[in-house]
Amino acid sequence: MQEEKLQNGQFSTSLLENLVVFRREFQDSIDFVQREFRIGETAAAILSIEGLIDKRLIAQGILKPILDAPILQLDGDSKLRYIRDHALATSDQIQVGSFEEALDKLMSGFAVLAVDGCNFMIAFGVQGFSFRSIQEPSNEKAQRGSREGFVEPLQINISMIRRRMKTPQLMFERLILGSDSHTAVALCYLRGTVSPEIVQRVRRALRSAQLESVMAAGYLIPFLEQGGIFSSVGLSERPDTVCGKISEGRIAILVDGTPNVLLVPYLFTENFQSFDDYANRPFYAAFIRWLKYLAFTIAVFLPGFFVAIGTFHPELLPETLLIKISQAEASTPFPLMAEAIILHFMYEIMREAGLRVPETLTHAVSIVGALVIGETAVNAGLIGGPTLLVIAMTAIAGYVVPKLYEPIAILRLLLIIVGGILGIWGILLCTGAVLLNICSESAYRVPFTAPLSPFQLRDMRDVLIRASWKVLGKDRELIQNMPGSGVRRGKKH
């Protein structure tokens, strides 16, 4: 009977047998701590994982009250019940009934109390691991707004959202993903605002993630999107941004151990929005938004057009500009396309190096980059000045829309190649193919290109311009109400 229970993953009433199972699970792992002691005549043990718990809290908050409790005459089962209901009634404690539950709690920084003669255990929340303090996220800085960014522990991230949205409608759902990592993932949404259909789809998509470990939020992105050049899953490290999105009917996915929160559904136009847009004055926010659209266009198309026009259609350029470019290019050994590709790769190499080297070396990298590429290559006649200028301009423009850096870098390279082979026809066709790709994407049935195509004039108040909060605040736009979404409408405030 006892053996059958153990095989089913349930506790035995024998402490020894239970401890054997735990030891078998952890083998000789050095971080598994098993502290055995006696409560009167009854054997007991406290199990924990070193590094995840606060030892002082166990000693003072658990062991001391247990040993001081007047329970010497009781049997094992009654002792544990007394501890649960009287001695440690105020502690953060959960009764666990199976090995699976107990192991999950141990891994989450709980201490588990096992008493001989009992077929259940009690897990105490005694987490005591260290983590990075709350700082402003370096990738998403805002001039006006909170300086708080998400950190790695899930519970703290949850509290940061809860502090900003003090409504019982705010819902957190817990999922465990990763067969080895058992990573806690939280689905966060606003009941009554979000479309239940979208929640259901996201839940299903996450459950379909058959992964051994989930080490970062990015591991889950492929399960949440259709897959295209541009991602239909947003990422944010700012609690205020996430709260704003949640209030528009989106779902936030928080992954334990990472400060990046995933946002679904996420549309193409949202890549051009930032928190500052909503904190700044509308006319300036609208100006900045148009600046971003322009920067995106320059970052993607400028090198491609430069190569195409320089190689195939020089007649399009004004005479003086044409002479300057041809003079500069006449002395270089490479064709325009090769030059642009080399410079593009050089820039990407420098960028990667700048990201990966220790902070003390970044200056050295930039000096070497600027001197070698900016000065020597041009002076030696290896690279043309205009090409260098174009690539530098596009690199700077790319940083104006940091959320789109990855697709921009790839598209830029693609357009240089296509422009160099097929000229302006190639650029146009490539643009057509990219447009088709973007237009084919749907984020949980909401067209990725909405509200631009299918067009919705009303939504232009937060796309072409950024209307005042007097207008935006009056009638909140919910994601499921986007044109062509085909999703049931949620409550509109």
Add this chain to the structure above:
Amino acid sequence: MRQDGKISAGQLLMLAFLTRIIIMISVDSQLAGGKNLLDLSLSAVCYLGLSLVLILPAWMLHKRYPELDLLDAASYGLGKAGQITALLYAAYFLFMNSYFLTLFEQFMEEEVNPRLPVWLVSAAVLAVACYGAFLGLESIARTAGFLFLLACAGILFLLVSLNSELRSENFTPLLYDGAGQTVQGTLLFLSRSTFYSVLPILLPKTTGSVRLKYLLWNVGLTLFFIVLIVTVCGTLGPMAGIKAFPVYTMSSLAQSGPFQRLDAVYIGIWMMGLFLTLALDLYLVCVCISHVFGKTAGRISILAGALALVVSTNTIFQTEAVQLSVFRLEFILIATLLTGLVIPCVILAAVRRKGKQHGQ
């Protein structure tokens, strides 16, 4: 296919605009049988009247059976013989695509003279069109939304930059050489309009009211075309009558700021319109073939159709005699009227008769 849902009436008309834009910007007076290009503005007005009549069979069929497209209605009304309709439409779409692609190749070869083989550009256009057809109607329609804006902005930019080049002495009186060119121009426009054959298949896949939007769209497009013709004639004068692609010649004269000539804008508009038209038509070929042979065959037909187009277009393009015999105005006109007017009327009659037999 990624998406094969419904599109809005606005999206349908934007698609139609982009297919029509090829007709508008590739117009020439030689094919229209005269030298006074300005007469084509009258042809546009005549065509407007005809287009309101031509939509009627498709519209009546849709009104009576809103869930049935032409292919379903043909199968319902004509039984097994109805399946031939699907094959006929697939052949028509491929034929017209071949025509449009040959026209584009002709333009590239004669006017642009690129430093790369023309067949390569055509093959690239078809590759992108195939991708679009594979992605489905919704993707094509959404893309049309963006391209519509770009095309409108491009044409507007051209017209505005040419404003200073307009000369009143370049205009000749309307119908100076008689009404022959106006009639021929109307028939030319009519023959190149695939929209009336597309409409009975796409109307059941469209949401929202098409009627009023269609009327406004037609009037707007006619006005747009008249403005284009007037600008071409006012800018080029008598040269407009002898040029193979006068709108292109006009755009190469345009200057704006630092840019010397704006023919790249013209090429861009044509290319965007062309690849989207090809994508839509290949998608429709897929729908037609799927209707007869099933979905897998439908998907294969996209690739097979594109390959057939590459081969046929280049064969036709290289042989002028074949070009003249295959792409004769009368031949294209008959094909367009057959698929846009006659067959929908026959199917409508057959469906009505069948409906009466079943007491509907």
